Amino acid sequence: MKTIDIFQIILFIILLIGLTPLLGSYMNKVFTGNKHFMLKIFGWLERLTYKFIKVNPDEETNWKKYAVNLLIFNLIGIVFLFLLQTFQSYLPLNPQHLADITWHSAFNTAVSFVTNTNWQGYAGETTMSYFIQLIGLTVQNFVSAVTGIAVILAVIRGISRKTTDKIGNFWTDLTRSTLYVLLPLSILFSVVLVGQGVVQNFKSYETVQTLQGTQQVLPMGPAASQIAIKQIGTNGGGFFNANSAHPYENPTPFSNFLQIFAIFLIPSALTYTYGKMLGSVRQGWTIFTVMFILFITGLGISLYAEYSANPVFGHIPMMEGKEARFGVSGSVLFSVVTTDASCGAVNAMHDSFTPLAGMVCMINMMLGEIIFGGVGAGLYGMVIFIILTVFIAGLMVGRTPEYMGKKIGAFEVQMAILANLVTSFAILIFTAWAAVSSYGLSSLNNAGPHGFSEILYAFTSAAGNNGSAFAGLNANTLFYNLSLGFVMLIGRFGVIIPVLAIAGSLAKKNITPLSSGTFRTDNWLFICLLIGVILIVGGLTYFPALSFGPVIEHLLMNSGIIF
Amino acid sequence: MKTLIISLKTFLFFTILTGILYPLCITGIAQLIFPEKANGSLIIKNNKIIGSKLIGQEFDSLIYFSARPSVISYNPLPSGASNYGLTSVKLKELFDSRKKQFIKINQIDSLTVIPSEMLFASGSGLDPHISQKTVLLQVNRIVKARNFNENQKQKLLQCIEQLTEKPQYLCFGEERLNVLLLNLKIDEIK
Numbered sequence: 001m002k003t004i005d006i007f008q009i010i011l012f013i014i015l016l017i018g019l020t021p022l023l024g025s026y027m028n029k030v031f032t033g034n035k036h037f038m039l040k041i042f043g044w045l046e047r048l049t050y051k052f053i054k055v056n057p058d059e060e061t062n063w064k065k066y067a068v069n070l071l072i073f074n075l076i077g078i079v080f081l082f083l084l085q086t087f088q089s090y091l092p093l094n095p096q097h098l099a100d101i102t103w104h105s106a107f108n109t110a111v112s113f114v115t116n117t118n119w120q121g122y123a124g125e126t127t128m129s130y131f132i133q134l135i136g137l138t139v140q141n142f143v144s145a146v147t148g149i150a151v152i153l154a155v156i157r158g159i160s161r162k163t164t165d166k167i168g169n170f171w172t173d174l175t176r177s178t179l180y181v182l183l184p185l186s187i188l189f190s191v192v193l194v195g196q197g198v199v200q201n202f203k204s205y206e207t208v209q210t211l212q213g214t215q216q217v218l219p220m221g222p223a224a225s226q227i228a229i230k231q232i233g234t235n236g237g238g239f240f241n242a243n244s245a246h247p248y249e250n251p252t253p254f255s256n257f258l259q260i261f262a263i264f265l266i267p268s269a270l271t272y273t274y275g276k277m278l279g280s281v282r283q284g285w286t287i288f289t290v291m292f293i294l295f296i297t298g299l300g301i302s303l304y305a306e307y308s309a310n311p312v313f314g315h316i317p318m319m320e321g322k323e324a325r326f327g328v329s330g331s332v333l334f335s336v337v338t339t340d341a342s343c344g345a346v347n348a349m350h351d352s353f354t355p356l357a358g359m360v361c362m363i364n365m366m367l368g369e370i371i372f373g374g375v376g377a378g379l380y381g382m383v384i385f386i387i388l389t390v391f392i393a394g395l396m397v398g399r400t401p402e403y404m405g406k407k408i409g410a411f412e413v414q415m416a417i418l419a420n421l422v423t424s425f426a427i428l429i430f431t432a433w434a435a436v437s438s439y440g441l442s443s444l445n446n447a448g449p450h451g452f453s454e455i456l457y458a459f460t461s462a463a464g465n466n467g468s469a470f471a472g473l474n475a476n477t478l479f480y481n482l483s484l485g486f487v488m489l490i491g492r493f494g495v496i497i498p499v500l501a502i503a504g505s506l507a508k509k510n511i512t513p514l515s516s517g518t519f520r521t522d523n524w525l526f527i528c529l530l531i532g533v534i535l536i537v538g539g540l541t542y543f544p545a546l547s548f549g550p551v552i553e554h555l556l557m558n559s560g561i562i563f
Numbered sequence: 564m565k566t567l568i569i570s571l572k573t574f575l576f577f578t579i580l581t582g583i584l585y586p587l588c589i590t591g592i593a594q595l596i597f598p599e600k601a602n603g604s605l606i607i608k609n610n611k612i613i614g615s616k617l618i619g620q621e622f623d624s625l626i627y628f629s630a631r632p633s634v635i636s637y638n639p640l641p642s643g644a645s646n647y648g649l650t651s652v653k654l655k656e657l658f659d660s661r662k663k664q665f666i667k668i669n670q671i672d673s674l675t676v677i678p679s680e681m682l683f684a685s686g687s688g689l690d691p692h693i694s695q696k697t698v699l700l701q702v703n704r705i706v707k708a709r710n711f712n713e714n715q716k717q718k719l720l721q722c723i724e725q726l727t728e729k730p731q732y733l734c735f736g737e738e739r740l741n742v743l744l745l746n747l748k749i750d751e752i753k
Contacts, residue, residue, distance in 0.1 A: 007734055045580075053572040073570045080574070123641035139582040143574075171573060178577065183585065190589045191596070197617050200593040200601045205640075208605075208612045210620045211746055212627070217640055218603055218615055224593060225586040242642035245686030247617040248603065253736020312655060316676075320654060320683035321644045324631065324692040327737040331686075348686045351646035352654075450648035472646030553650055562650045 001307060005329035008257065009299070012333065015261060016268055020288065023265065024272025030180045031153055031173070032277065042179045049175045057175075060166035063504025066154055067497055069170040070147060074114050074493075077140055081110035084136045085128075094129035095204030101127065108481035113140035115492035116148060116374055118230070118237030118344055118467040119484060121476045125219035125240050130202060137237060138226045142186075145233030146177040148376030151496050152270065155380050156277045158503030159404050162511045167503050181266065182233060189262060190228035197251030200224040223249060231262035234374045236344030236467040244334070244347040245323055256326050256347060260334050263343045267372040270379050278404055282522040287382055290530050291340075294371045298360045299336045305356035306332050311560040321349030332357060335468075339364035342374035344467025351445070351454065351470040355557060358470070359550035362457055365464035367538040368423065374465060380499045386521065387416040387502070389533045393519055393526075403521060405511035412505060415498035422494035423463045424541045426487045430459045431545065439479045445472025448563030449556065453549035458484060460542075463491035606747070613747075619691035620743050625668065625708040628693075628701050628749075630742040631680055632661055635688035642687045658682050669704045692739035695727050705749065715752050722748045 029036040039046075050057050061069070084091065085106035089099055101109070105121055112119040113136070122128065128137070150173040157167045194200050199220055206218040223239040227249055230236060236243075244250040244259055268288065275284020306328050309315035322331045331348035338345050339361040350361055364371055370381040386403060391413050394401030401408040434440030434455045444451040454473040461468055462484045469475070475484060512518075520526060556562075593601035604616040614620055619630050621637040630637070634645045647654035661682050666673050678697045680690075702723075706716050726745050730736050 004730055004734055011734070049573075049576055052576055053569050055569060069566055069570070072566055073573060076570050076574050123643070125639070126641045134586050135578060135582040138586060139578045142581040143577055171569065174573065174577075178581070183581070186585070187589065191592055194589075194593040194597045194601050197600045197604050199603050200590050201603075202590065203602065206603060206605065206612060208614050210614055210637075211743065211750075212620065212622060212624055214621070216614065216618070216620060216637065218605075218618060219639055220603060222586045222590055224601075225589040228589075229581075240642050240687075242644065242687035242689070245644070246642050247615075247619075247687060247689055247691060251604075251617050253731045257735050310649065312649060313658065313679075316679040316682075318649065318683070319679045319685075320647065320649070321686045322683070323686050323690050324680045324694065324739050325690075325736050330736060346686075349644040349646050351648060352644065352683075354649055358648075445646050446648045446651050448650055450650055453648070470646070470648075471644070472648075553648070557650050562652050562655055 001303065001329060005327070008329065009333060012257070012261060016264055019265065020268045020272050023269035024284070025276060027181060027269060027273040028276040030176050031273065036180070038180045038184060042183070045179055046175055053171060055169070055171045057169060057172040060169050062165040063154065063167050063500045063507070066167055066170050067500045070150065070496070071493070073170075074147060077114040077143060078110045081113060081136045081140060082106050084132050085109060088129055088132060091129065091131045093131035093134070093202065096129070098127060098129050104478050104481040105476055108485040111485040111488050112467065113137055113235070113237060114144055115465050115488045116144035116233070116235060116342065116377065117462060117465040117488045117492070118235040119462060119469065119475075119488070120237055120241070120243070120467070121481055121484070123241035124238055130221050133226060133239060134222060138229065141226065141229040141233050141235045141237070142178055142182055143174070145182060145229070145235060145375045146174050148374050149177040149181070150174055150376070151499060152274070152376040152379045154500055155383055155503045156274060158506040159406060160278050161507045162509065164507050165504065167507050182229065185232050186225070186228040189232060189258070190224040192258065193224045193228055193255055196255035197248070198224040198227060198255065199248050219248070230345060231259045231343065232266060234263055234267065234341045234343040236338065238345060244345045245349070250347055253325050253330060256330050256334065259345070259347070260337050263337050263341045263345070264372050266375045267341050267378045270376065274379060280522065283404070286522045286527060287379070289527055291370070291372050291382070293531060294367070294534070295336065295340050298340065298364055298371070299333065302332050302336050302357040302360040303329070305354040308354070310354065310557055312557060312562055318354060321352035323347065335361055336364065338468055339466060340371035340373070342369040342377060342464055342466045344461065346468050349471055350457070350468060351472045355450070355550040355554040358453060358457070359546060361468065362460050362546065362550065363539065363542070365460045365466050366427070366542045367534055368420070369464040369466060370534065377465065381495065384416045384419050384499065385530060385534050385537070387412055388420070388537060389526070389530045390519065390521065392533060393529055397519070399517070399519070402512060402518060405514065406506050406509050407512065412502050415502045419495045419498040420537065423491050426463045426490045427459045427542070428545060430483055430487055431456050434459070434479070434483070437479070439477065443474040443477055443480060445474070446563070449549050449553040450563070453553065456545055456549050459487055462487040465491050608747070614743055616741065616744065617691060618689045622742065622746060625704060627746045628698055628705065628742050631690045631693055632657070632682075632684040633688040633690070634684050637689060639689055642689055644686045644688060645684050669701055671700060675700065691741050691743060693742055695723065695738060695740055698723055698740050698745065711752070718752050719749060722752070
């Protein structure tokens with residue numbers, strides 16, 4: 001590693017810690033309905049929204065109604081996006097005359113974008129018209145992200161309120177997070193991206209005569225506006241097939257740095273908002289610290305693996321699937337961040353990473369996408385682990401577990417376990433199914449343990465709503481489109497519904513005042529316990545599966561055995 | 564039923580806002596402030612578009628500097644990579660044959676360490692850059708293939724110096740050279 005690589009990582013960390021309280025306290029003002037500067041700019045739009053949809057923004061609902069609103073809104077998204085794709089050839093803004101998309105691929109993509117997974121079973125530039133990229137995909141980039149924010153807001157209200165069944169108004173949360181958080185950030189970021197060279201136009205593809213006299217067709221399109229929200233909303237679905245490795249999607253090292261940073265920006269700031277809204281900034285920083293330690297650990301292992309010599313290729317940088325302008329460090333940092341947060345954009349092909357760096361990506365996702373995690377989703381995933389931790393700590397000292405003055409009862413623990421189990425179940429069962437079926441195996445691009453890793457990665461990514469891939473796997477088949485789509489639904493709503501149930505149940509409870517006997521959840525002891533629970537509950541579940549894939553591959557590679 | 568109507572209306576509202584108005588507004592701003600970049604950073608020579616500053620091209624002719632290996636032969640529809648794992652025999656074979664080929668065409672010592680971006684294919688298949696070291700290893704071949712005299716060779720080396728991009732803003736990314744821009748430049752050396 002060179003000094004400049006280390007400098008880039010340190011700059012990243014400084015910016016992350018510096019901007020977290022800034023954006024965090026701004027979001028606190030937005031979500032609690034206080035005055036903030038964006039009201040002057042977009043306040044009229046918010047009022048217009050409520051007028052148009054005929055909703056009273058102050059009228060709150062219980063958790064069940066909140067969940068129903070969320071589910072119906074998302075279901076409409078899936079149906080609409082599915083129909084758009086299957087009728088693509090009849091729709092406008094299709095200068096390349098791209099054909100209708102097969103029903104199973106359309107199902108997969110629709111589910112994928114609505115669940116904030118943004119798995120790409122298709123190649124953007126040869127599959128999707130500008131119309132679908134905008135009206136279908138860009139829209140879901142926004143609303144799937146704010147769905148995540150809405151859920152964490154409900155959870156925060158559940159924790160902070162007492163003896164009520166109201167946990168908020170889904171429509172208000174949706175509107176405010178879009179207008180005051182995602183939209184302004186995306187506008188700013190897309191203009192910066194165009195300044196670095198990302199394309200933004202409606203032209204048809206440009207055919208050029210190359211220097212050597214052959215023809216090259218350059219894809220065009222309104223890419224910057226989608227790429228900005230793809231990073232900021234931890235979505236990850238690229239405008240082009242190569243995602244952020246494509247020079248038109250991520251043209252310079254600086255755009256690369258900004259894209260990496262944009263992934264962590266909101267999830268990290270939300271930890272501060274969380275603390276602020278709960279009346280204890282320390283609680284927010286506690287969660288931030290846990291996420292940060294897990295992030296740095298993964299990054300360290302990944303960098304070590306990528307810079308180590310291996311007997312197959314010798315002591316040179318492993319540049320397969322990586323771009324020269326980013327180098328190894330710029331690619332590894334991106335890969336760790338994108339799998340920590342459930343973004344899933346990639347600037348290098350994870351399939352061609354060293355086995356250990358590939359394994360770090362998988363573990364990041366297997367832990368439940370809680371290392372900063374998806375926008376909103378990372379934090380509510382973390383709340384699940386917090387509940388499990390105070391429960392386990394309570395068992396150890398023989399006292400009723402409490403969190404922020406709320407007694408954690410059997411129901412909360414059951415829901416937390418349920419949310420945890422459904423994703424593990426989806427990953428392991430479907431991986432096993434694909435690994436023993438001919439239609440599962442025929443999609444593989446690599447032999448040996450790496451082939452198994454491709455399958456494991458795919459279902460892990462789907463269940464974690466990440467969307468990155470060991471992209472050698474040909475996932476655009478009937479089996480993978482349907483099974484991955486199904487797993488994405490489980491990974492999203494199988495977690496959201498139990499989490500909202502927890503929020504509803506906590507809201508009804510009274511708050512016990514802090515006493516000397518209260519088990520504190522904002523100190524180093526708790527940080528260590530929480531990390532322990534995350535690694536044991538989240539990590540050990542997958543250890544056997546990982547040992548068949550990346551672990552054995554690493555050992556074999558180091559003895560020079562290839563397949 | 565009421566929920567369904569509210570959902571539909573909200574969905575419609577945000578579709579118009581984030582799917583139509585937002586991208587149109589960005590397109591407007593982009594075309595106004597950065598028209599050249601928003602339209603693909605195209606290179607125009609003699610009124611003809613010959614490529615983009617950002618997208619690499621394939622060079623197999625001996626008179627041009629070679630670009631990175633590309634799985635899609637620099638045909639961008641669609642972009643992509645090999646996705647071979649490091650324990651793949653196919654990757655190892657490609658690696659060895661690229662090494663052999665590079666040594667052969669450039670007539671360099673077989674023990675020379677070749678920068679790894681030249682032996683591994685890129686992620687997009689469209690990577691426009693290689694390192695300065697990789698360029699310098701090819702200089703003698705270009706000079707020979709183009710029958711350059713000493714004066715022209717010096718000009719060539721100057722071009723390489725000029726076109727070498729330092730890490731952006733001094734702290735981001737790698738030092739690199741755009742192969743297409745370099746090859747355009749050497750065509751102009753008289």
